Amino acid sequence: MTKRPPYGFFLIHMLAFGLSGFFLAYLDAENPDLVFIYMHGGIAILVYLVFYLVIFGIDEVKWMFINAALGLFGIYAQIDLILGLFGKRASDFSAAVHLVPFLYYVLYTFLLYQAVLDFSGARDNPRRKRIVESAYVLLSVGVYGFIWLLNH
Numbered sequence: 001m002t003k004r005p006p007y008g009f010f011l012i013h014m015l016a017f018g019l020s021g022f023f024l025a026y027l028d029a030e031n032p033d034l035v036f037i038y039m040h041g042g043i044a045i046l047v048y049l050v051f052y053l054v055i056f057g058i059d060e061v062k063w064m065f066i067n068a069a070l071g072l073f074g075i076y077a078q079i080d081l082i083l084g085l086f087g088k089r090a091s092d093f094s095a096a097v098h099l100v101p102f103l104y105y106v107l108y109t110f111l112l113y114q115a116v117l118d119f120s121g122a123r124d125n126p127r128r129k130r131i132v133e134s135a136y137v138l139l140s141v142g143v144y145g146f147i148w149l150l151n152h
Contacts, residue, residue: 005055005056007111010111011111011115014048014107014111015108017044018101018104018105018107020040021041021044022101024040024041025098025100025101026097034096034097037097040100041104042100048107049061049107052107056114063110063113067106067109068106068109070137070141071105071106071140074140074143074144074147075106077145077148077151078147079098079101079102079105081150084151109140116132116136117132120132
């Protein structure tokens, strides 16, 4: 059996950094400080990517980017939903402002996906892994579609 990464530490640590990146990007809609947002978020994102490559390997990190491509629609829908709680919309911000919060979202959902693989015992079981991956994609698309429909 493979040794599990310290999910609790990473989930809490990344949630804190992701929330701070989210609020830095979206709190001041008129004039977000992109240099500070990119320094604060960019350095942390680079460090997380290095940890991910060491802990999970290149094939799993490749899956992270596949997951990100699938979830781009979902990320936008969820950011739009969250911003709606503050009376704002994702379209109120340039793509440059969305970069750091989106990357945190990608990193966080990848970590959740890895945790699901480990906790379901699917990582070392090809049949179970295909089932978990299919369920993960279908559930994600369903949730994202529902959120998008709520907002439109």
